[in-house]
Amino acid sequence: MIRYEDECVGCTSMGLRCIGRSCRNRHVPHYCCDKCGVEGKLFHFNDDELCAECIIEELNTETSEYEYDEYDVSEEFARVEGS
Ligand SMILES: [Zn+2]
Numbered sequence: 001m002i003r004y005e006d007e008c009v010g011c012t013s014m015g016l017r018c019i020g021r022s023c024r025n026r027h028v029p030h031y032c033c034d035k036c037g038v039e040g041k042l043f044h045f046n047d048d049e050l051c052a053e054c055i056i057e058e059l060n061t062e063t064s065e066y067e068y069d070e071y072d073v074s075e076e077f078a079r080v081e082g083s
């Protein structure tokens with residue numbers, strides 16, 4: 001997500017004429033992770049913008065939720081040998 005922050009440093013005090021609402025410093029974009037809110041380098045993951053750590057976390061939970069089909073190999077061998 002993009003979070004805009006007011007970072008106007010008081011343009012008038014620096015001898016500049018602050019143009020108020022459209023002051024560039026009042027809308028400084030900060031790119032934040034959709035999940036943990038940490039600001040930094042983000043990656044698109046599904047429809048979210050996540051930081052690397054959250055993507056790793058997402059991947060880990062996805063693989064752990066994945067259900068494998070249990071396949072009993074020993075049973076299959078026994079059947080082949082018996083026929
Ligand atoms: Zn300003």
Ligand SMILES: [Zn+2]
Pocket residue numbers: 033034035036037038050051052053054
């Ligand atoms: Zn994150």
